[in-house]
Amino acid sequence: MKKNLLLLFLLVLIPKVHAQDYFPNNETVQNRNQNFTAFTNATIYVTPNQIIKKGTLLIQNGKVISVGTTIAIPKNTIVVNLEGKTIYPSFIDLYTSFGIEKPKSSGPMSRGQLYDTKRAGYYWNENIRSEINAYENFKYDNAKAEEFLKAGFGVVGTHVQDGIARGTGTLVALNNFDGSKRLLSNKITNHFAFTRSALTAQAYPSSLMGMMALVRQMYYDMDWYKKGNSETKDQSLEALIANQNLVQLFTTDDKLNSLRASKIAKEFGLTYLMKGSGNEFERIDEIKNTNSKFIIPINFPEAYDVSDPIQANQMELKDFRFWNQAPSNLKVLADNGVVFALTTDNLKKMDSFKTNLLKAIQYGFDSTKALEALTTIPASILGKSKEIGSLTAGSQANFIITSGDYFDKKTVLHENWVQGSRYVVNDMSTRDIRGNYDLVINNETYKWKISGDVASPKSDITSVDNKKLNSKITIANQWLTTVIKPADSLKTNFTRLSTYLGNTSNLAGKAIVKDGKEVNWSATKTSDFKAEADTKKEEKINPLQPVTYPNVAFGNQEKLTAQTLLFINATIWTNEKEGILENTDVLIKDGKIAAVGKNLSDPTATVIDAKGKHLTSGIIDEHSHIAISKGVNEGGHNSSAEVTIQDVVNSEDPNIYRDLAGGVTISQLLHGSANPIGGRSAIVKWKWGRSPEEMLYKNQPKFIKFALGENVKQSNWANVNPTRFPQTRMGVEQVFTDYFQRAKEYDLAWKTYNTTKKGKAPRVDLELQTIAEIINKERFISCHSYVQSEILMMMNVAEKFNFRVNTFTHILEGYKVADKMKEHGVGASTFSDWWAYKFEVNDAIPFNGPIMHNKGIIVAYNSDDAEMSRRLNQEAAKAVKYGNISEEEAWKFVTLNPAKLLHLDDKVGSIKVGKDADVVLWNTNPLSIYAKAEKTIIEGVVYFDIQRDEEQRKAIAKERNVLIGQLLEEKNKGMITQEPKKAERTEYHCDSLEY
Known part of the structure; x- marks a missing residue:
């Protein structure tokens, strides 16, 4: 009896891939098999737009030989009749990390990081890892490959998902039986992203704008190196040069980041394939105008469980709305002519792929376009159309066999062939055993109803006294196994039936009952299966909320x-x-x-x-930090003059609307004060609903943020072992002197080279180039400042290099040195009445602004704070209260005077x-x-209207109510839900840091 049990156990666990109905799927046999295989009488999708009815697909040695309706079948051909079945090209996923071990983090980044790399012979920043090749780190993963195969995929692109320049990706065929043919191309793509490497402890870059600046510097360095100007070897740059002709794939993971990557591409004459995020529909006009091709995930968000109204109220409307609108993304992209492939990236489970794809089709995405996005488009993007993505003669024999239209919810995927190797997903030779039976187990009689799908039938067993028994059927390799558990039995009291499915209409076999005894069982068919009329209405889709701007x-x-x-x-x-x-x-x-x-x-x-x-x-806010994406400081170095806030304007920050409601029309978005020489600023007009580029003030004057005081010397950073220079106020002065001297020499080197054209070209250095603009009076400094000694120091350094500081911002001890400021010609952008919030502002007084104003200095009041920025009209009034300034002059503190400081007073103010x-x-x-x-x-555009605002508030309440109703309905239908998440919004200040 033990032998019988072991035999039964082994038979049940035989893998599906070894099912034998037309030839064994054994690697040794496959390698010996040189015969043709013909699949006849099938509906064949040669391409998404070339469909053959009752066609024949002829393959040999892993290649398509021919396809059509009048194919001459050679002798000794294995013929497989696929009448009623459909053949599609296997799918292609260009964006995976298949077979690549996830890089292990070097640990959390601290504030005491060193600047330089410890890697000799590579790029100076360890986030540039362009020398990495995925194929050198690749290890085929059979189990993961099976997940892809079951979902219909035959080929995947894979790469190391780490760093900003990530190296090359490889193209892999999911051939679980012949490893010699798997790597279709060692190097097929060259990868980039706005993400730090987990493998480096270098502090720079820590912000998105720093990452963008690093990518720019990398390209300038690559060009300089390519022209033979470097005296040392750099393997990272050599790899970039060697891989220029590969597909350049940029992981953006957000619609605004796609626009940012596109901006870099245009600057350097590049073409990026963008890996998007699924929210492209929200900015479709701008996405379309990038003229880029995309890889789009379809990991739609799960519904939120809003049954608790308190939790629901913590959610933002945009999150509810995105849940509602996300399934329309593919349709919107297709309708706007954006070329894109699909990816399974970020799916929690592979089973969700088809579910989400069908959902997108419900929302209007064309099924032919869907098939193109899975086959011909990714193949074309890679320049591999003759090899993969179709079933034309000469292409690889990569195809799936389905029970019908793939995009029908009930369609079963039977087999996935990759390079002529067969992987069985659901055995299509499985007998249809559905129907009603009289079941006898050890002389006890039951009624047995088998329904559901052929490949995955459902079991319904009742006793003579109409008690229902819990039962489950499994069919594998033509073996049927049924486990029965009486409703009132213990967990261990199972009865297990098994039999091999022959050609008879009745069933019979051996059963192991609850006491371990082996008995006979039989099932006599009393009637055939009749599909119940589908009374279910077509699943309703949620009405889409309109996209707003x-x-x-x-x-x-x-x-x-x-x-x-x-x-x-x-x-x-x-x-x-x-x-x-x-x-x-x-x-x-x-x-x-x-x-x-x-x-x-x-x-x-x-x-x-x-x-x-x-x-x-x-109102013009000279000093603001709202509407900035992923970092207001690039604090990894003591100078970050190469970065610019213009790269990271967040056009969707609600603080923009709040500023408009407070009468603010223009703001200067400043870098923070983490380092003495910060980043370049962005002057923006708050054109709510427009893109970041449209918000940027056209032909704006060039500004940069400098900083003095506690922040830059890290006295308030709580560092246990600080390592970054400077650590003292006198060190801050030395940083300025050193950088201005270096920039002066850099500028001279370029002027000499441009005049003489002799020798090697200097290296383009974005940091020194920016600082040279200050010396050449082409860029203005807005300097974070507090105490009088440093204010005087900064003016002295500027005069030493023959330029003037444009604006001291904060400048809370400006009243002490107003005469020197007037002599220097610097303006002041200060607070109305902030004081004592840290040690270096202990001497601040609310009369500071009026005193400087009375000395003839141009004085503005700024916010430096998201809340204050929408109340700057009241801040201006404080100049009347504390300084006896006239109302008309006080109003200029937030209008004309900041316009003068920004050199915009000829146009605004x-x-x-x-x-x-x-x-x-x-x-x-x-x-x-x-x-x-x-x-x-x-x-001339009314961006805020108080009456429209009142109407919008009512509309928002109504929309929230509609969306919450839809979400509650999703839960009631038994759909998977997620817990509501309170929106966490970062409000940046001068000293805010990203890690």
Whole structure:
């Protein structure tokens, strides 16, 4: 009896891949087999658009010999009749880490990191690992390959997913039986990403803008090295040069990062294949304009369990909305002509792939386009169309056999052939045993109903007294196994039936009952299986919420456009010699201030009666840190002049809308104060709903952030063992002197080379290039500062190198050295009344701004804070309170004066004919604590309207209610849900650091 049990156990566990119905799938046999194999009478998708009915596919030695309806079948051909079945090319996934061990982290990055690499002969930054080749680190993973094979994939691209420049990827055929043919191409792709390497302890780069700057510097270095200018060998750069002709694949994982990568590509004349994220539909116009091809994941978010209203209220609308809209992404991309392949990347389980794909099709994605994205498009992207992705003559014999249309939910994938090797997923020779039976086990009688699918039938067994027994059927390699557990039995009281499925309609075999005894069983068929009429309605899809610009709360249904507007009877704060004008009109046309005066008219204008209201120029925040993605500081080095905030503007930050509601139209987004020489700034107009590039002020003056004090010398960084220079205030001065001297020499070297064209070209150094612009008076410094000694030091260093500091920001001891500042010619952007929040501001006083103003210094009040930035009108009023400054002059502290500091006062900062129509309509005196911005207008576009805001609040509440209803319905249907997550938003300040 023990022998019988062992035999039964072995038979049940025989792998499906060894099923033998037309020849054994044994590697040795396969290698000897030189015969043809013909698959006849099938529906064959040669390509997604070339379909053959009742066709024949002829293969030999892992290749397609021919395909068609009139194929001459050679002698000794193995013929497989696939009548009623369908053949598709096996799928291709270009983006995996298949067979690659995940790099182990070097541990958390601390603030005490060294600058330099310890790797000799490689690039100076260890996040550039372009010399890595995936095929050298590759180890075939049979178990993981089976997951892909069961999902229909035959070929995958794989690479080491680590670092910024990640090296080359390889192309692998998922041939589980012949390892000699698996590697289709050792080097097929060259990979990049905005992600630090887990293998390095180097502190730089720690921010997204630092990563972008590093990629730029890498390309400049590659070009310089390629021209033979280097005297030392660099294996990383040599690899970059050698791999230039491969497909350049950039992992962006966000729509805005795709735009950022595209920006770099255009700068260097490159073409990137982008690995996207699934949110491309939110910025489809900009995505389309990149002209890039994409690899798109379909890992749609699970529904949120919103049954707890308290938890649900913590969720942001954008997260609910993304859950609702994400399945439409593929349709939107296809409808806009974006070429893309699909990937299984980031799926929790491979089973979700087809489920999500079918969901996308439900939402309008065309099934032919889906098949293209899995076959011909990835093959074409790689330049491998003649080898993979289709079943044309000469291509590899990579195909799947299905029971019907792959995109039908009920279709079964039977086999996946890769390079002519057969992998069985669901044996298509499985007998249809469905029906009703009289079951007898050891002389006890039962009723047995077998239903469900042929390959995975369902079992329903009831006793003579109508008690239901729990049972489950498994069919493998034509062996049927059924496990029965009576409802009232113990966990161990199972009955196990087994039999080999022959050709008879009845079933019989051996059973092991609960006491271990072996008995006979039989099942006599009493009636055939009849499929129940499908009474289920077609599964409803959730109505899609419209995409807004941006696709977050308070986004607009359409991109806003400029209007012709006529404000009449307003109190106008001109900030010009005319002063404050009562009962005056302002005409805005073509984005400009067209006229200021009384009794104006324009038949094309929308007239706004502003009687009792105040019209001002827009507030300008000289020092802000809102709307920045993934790091306000690049603090890994003591100078990061090569980075720029312009690279990382986050156009979807809700603080933009809040600023507009507070009357702010322009902000300078500054790098933080983690290092003496920070990064370049971005001057932006808050065009809510527009792209980051559209928000950037056109042809803006060049600025850079410098910093003094506690932050840069790391006294407040809590370092146990600080290693980065400087650590003292005198060290900060030396950093400035050293860098300016180096930049001066760098600039001279380039000027000499450009004049003489002799010798080797100097290396392009983005950091020194930027600092040289300061010396050449092409870039202005906005310097974070507090104490008088350092303020004087900074001016002395500037004068030593023959330039002037443009702005001291914070400058809380400016009142002590106002005379020296006036002599130097520097402006001040300060706080109205902040003091004592750290040691170096103990001497700050609220009279600081007025004192400097009275000394003839241009003074502005800035926010440096997301909350304060939307109340700068009230900050301006404090100059009246503390300094007895007139209301008109105080208002200039947040309008005209910051415009002057930013060298923009010829275009903005006052209401004057010809200037940009950046204006705000207030319900009362703008310096009042009761003042509200009713309209905030930038270049004639009303980006904030208080009435529209009220309507949007109602619409948001209604939309949340609709989406919560949809989510509750998902849970009620038994769908998988996830716990709501409270949105964690980082609000950056000068000293914020990323790791």
